[in-house]
Amino acid sequence: MNVTYPFSAVVGLDDLKLALVLNAVSPRVGGVLVRGEKGTAKSTIVRALAAQLPQVAVVAGCRFACDPDAPDPGCPDGPHEPDAQRTQRSAALVELPVGASEDRLVGSLDLERALVEGVKAFEPGLLAAAHRGVLYVDEVNLLHDHLVDLLLDAAALGTCYVERESVSVRHAARFLLVGTMNPEEGELRPQLLDRFGLTVEVRASRDPDDRAEVVRRRLAFDADPAGFAARWTEDEAALADRIATARALLPGVRLPDARLRQIATVCAGFEVDGLRADLVTANAAIAHAAWQGRDVVTTEDVRAAARLSLPHRRRRDPFDAPGLDESLLEDLLERTSQDDDPPSPPDDDPSGGPSGSPDEPGTPPPGQPSEAGPGEASGPGASAPSSGADSGPQTEQVEPSGQGGGAEQVAAAAEPYRVPVLKVPGLGEGASGRRSRARTPHGRTTGSRLPEGRAASVHLMGTLLAAAPYQRERGRTGPGLLIREGDLREAVREGREGNLVLFVVDASGSMAARKRMTVVKTAVLSLLLDAYQRRDKIGLVTFRGSAAQVALPPTSSVEAGAARLRSLPTGGRTPLAEGLARAADVLRVERLRDPARRPLLVLVTDGRATAGGDVDRAAALLRGVTSVVVDCETGPVRLGLAVRLAGLMGAEAVALDALSDLGALVRDHRSEGRAYRKAV
Missing domain, CATH: 3.40.50.300 (P-loop containing nucleotide triphosphate hydrolases)
Known part of the structure; x- marks a missing residue:
């Protein structure tokens, strides 16, 4: 039992x-x-x-648990007689x-x-x-x-x-x-x-x-x-x-x-x-x-x-x-x-409430500590943390982390804005969401197919069309069709899927942290909010000093993503190859965890590499992944390093000035030749 x-x-x-x-x-x-x-x-x-x-008392044999004293008049198993047999359960x-x-x-x-x-x-x-x-x-x-x-x-x-x-x-x-x-x-x-x-x-x-x-x-x-x-x-x-x-x-x-x-x-x-x-x-x-x-x-x-x-x-x-x-x-x-x-x-219950708990929420019973046992309510009354991004681009000096390149700075993000719809080209089969086209269990019906095993959703017209040519040889004599199990067809539906949007951000000193990181953080916050509404995953990889780190593992948690992003420090040298390699590792792991979710890579960098390994080899790891490289190089003299890097990755290169409309850039990035395929 x-x-x-x-x-x-x-x-x-x-x-x-x-x-x-x-x-x-x-x-x-x-x-x-x-x-x-x-x-x-x-x-x-x-x-x-x-x-x-x-x-509860129920009408015997009713699959909808009708109350015998007040049966549901619209019960599919009804109508139930006033003296219907009852049972307790x-x-x-x-x-x-x-x-x-x-x-x-x-x-x-x-x-x-x-x-x-x-x-x-x-x-x-x-x-x-x-x-x-x-x-x-x-x-x-x-x-x-x-x-x-x-x-x-x-x-x-x-x-x-x-x-x-x-x-x-x-x-x-x-x-x-x-x-x-x-x-x-x-x-x-x-x-x-x-x-x-x-x-x-x-x-x-x-x-x-x-x-x-x-x-x-x-x-x-x-x-x-x-x-x-x-x-x-x-x-x-x-x-x-x-x-x-x-x-x-x-x-x-x-x-x-x-x-x-x-x-x-x-x-x-x-x-x-x-x-x-x-x-x-x-x-x-x-x-x-x-x-x-x-x-x-x-x-x-x-x-x-x-x-x-x-x-x-x-x-x-x-x-x-x-x-x-x-x-x-x-x-x-x-x-x-x-x-x-x-x-x-006065309360006659000596326990003072259910299971010895107080009658009023949040008040500990006499003689017991204010914190309860495991799973204790932290209190819906707890004050919520301050919400919203800072109103302007500000920076804060913090202690060096030992990654090289002097003191770190933390740039504040501006208020997030509404972004156009990001879409990965092609037709996927990922988890249901609200972004890219995909074959999903729910959505508009686009056709029918033979089921593998039991039909998940029978396509009526497809089944009838499959059975119709064989009615004479099956000996049909009366109205209606003779259906065999092999005639069954299941519906093929097209809907929307959620994607993995992975940002790879250069957080080194060469990025002119105050200006560029404020723009980058604001854009990522905006896309994080959009991903929350469209049921996507968002990830963030940063590189600075001598290494790259996953600042935000792929997640749908808005609170966790916003908190990690706002506290992201900048400064130090530029290990570009390490950042690309770490992004490839993240995509590889996520592909094992969720093979149907298609990724979109957004690399924000000026293309310079002042530390680390071979950039060309690291870029080749990401070739084939739908990507956008945001060129952060500024000034009258430009080396075009980010554009060259985009070519190595098979990605689209865009200017920093267009970052505020990054969603439109990705939306227009429709080259079917760059459709997602296994590349890591």
């Missing part, structure tokens, strides 16, 4: 526990997005919560894998059965299986955007609509949506972040005692799962009872006009877009009041709700990290607070 790690046994994670419990009390809250580093028990606590949800925990298809998520007509067997069969998807349960999406930031859109639309509407391939189905899909993500692996778009009701930032505790307790409990669970779970039975039962009690109390909780105005003032004060934040905060405050056993919402409920519902909505720019200014929150609450808040009733 598979034993789940007890919810009550998880050390710390106070804010996350509260966010999950509020959603368990009221599905109207809209789900939880858990952001944090790897190994912080994000998945463990989500699976543990599902085991604590009350059992645990709330479902459905996990959505990153590689799931659209058909697997929403369901579809089984075209293969329809053509071969003549049966019109609708296969429900994961949204139907998650109805009245928990839908858990691990690494939600790696999920394809179109799947995230479908997922969040269903979560917001409580209904799944399937309109495709002659199928028109609607069924209820109300579930507790929980997504987890590691920000280092890329961010969700702000529009998608906004669709999650609450968000919690988690990180591992730095307290040795807390970490030791986590390891102690985990080792005990691994050694004897059933015995360990048995020791937490009473705490788990108390938690389940409290959730059930709060659910029963929820319809009677009143939201006074004073508290509603307080919520509106807080949301307006943080300048969040739209009104979803107000609705989520109101629902979360009502759920928090029910969890506390109150029948009226107080300022404390509004505070707890705002700390969980606003951090991911205050972002004004993709470079901003989620966070909340606690002092501003307190000021807004104080400004609108009333003296008629009813006093909070």
Whole structure:
């Protein structure tokens, strides 16, 4: 028997526990997005919560988990009779894998059965299986955007609509949506972040005692799962009872006009877009009041709700990290607070909240350190770092690094600007994105082909055309076609892919660091923002002194990329060959990791090499990769070294003055003869 790690046994994670419990009390809250580093028990606590949800009554045999007391009138398996047989089962925990298809998520007509067997069969998807349960999406930031859109639309509407391939189905899909993500692996778009009701930032505790307790409990669970779970039975039962009690109390909780105005003032004060934040905060405050056993919402409920519902909505720019200014929150609450808040009733639960955590998020239980256990919430209220680039080209002197060439300088970037669309020529087969043309599982249909194995998506017209010439010899006598398995054709679709844009930047003293590096940093920041929107990867290799380094490994993380770029120092000699060789190494490794993702190389240099190895040999390593060389040589006398280097690489050479319109240059770089091929 598979034993789940007890919810009550998880050390710390106070804010996350509260966010999950509020959603368990009221599905109207809209789900939880858990952001944090790897190994912080994000998945463990989500699976543990599902085991604590009350059992649900369902109509026997209904694939869509209809409630027998209030069956869905539009249920595809209905209509259900008032006296339909019922059964009890645990709330479902459905996990959505990153590689799931659209058909697997929403369901579809089984075209293969329809053509071969003549049966019109609708296969429900994961949204139907998650109805009245928990839908858990691990690494939600790696999920394809179109799947995230479908997922969040269903979560917001409580209904799944399937309109495709002659199928028109609607069924209820109300579930507790929980997504987890590691920000280092890329961010969700702000529009998608906004669709999650609450968000919690988690990180591992730095307290040795807390970490030791986590390891102690985990080792005990691994050694004897059933015995360990048995020791937490009473705490788990108390938690389940409290959730059930709060659910029963929820319809009677009143939201006074004073508290509603307080919520509106807080949301307006943080300048969040739209009104979803107000609705989520109101629902979360009502759920928090029910969890506390109150029948009226107080300022404390509004505070707890705002700390969980606003951090991911205050972002004004993709470079901003989620966070909340606690002092501003307190000021807004104080400004609108009333003296008629009813006093909070004493809490009869000796644990003070779920699993011994405090009733209010972020407050440690008596006698325990302020930092919780592994995966502790760092606090959505933590102040966010300053966002945006510096407004002008400034430099800062730093100590020499021993690479030669005198003191280093750090040039500031200007505000990023909108760039034209970058495109790699040809037709790729990389991961779905929004940039270059590619064959993808989703997009417009351009033809059909014989499938390799089971057809991923049956092409109806192609199948019919393949079967039509053989109807007489197959003995067809009546209407309709006789279809054989060999007639099946799958659709070939064309969409857009994401690419790897690798910048190789000369950061030596010869680059006149203040002027040129400001332009370069601004352009890379702009393209990083564009890549974030188009689901690309961006990498940065720099060379100076006597070596080259990967300043930014290929990533989709906007925050990490912006931070690395802004702190990039300049100065020293010019090891051009080392920079080219390091770029070739990066592309080689990335090709092994993701062979279908096509690269675009952007080399920013004046072509001079004052240190290092053979430039011609290093340039040959990159021949065949779609590349652009930005010539940074200035002055009345020019040696043309960058232009010569571009010829060795088979790249296009452009002037530094055109760097601000670099996207247009790459867009116009359409030579099919330079299409990507293995060259490293």
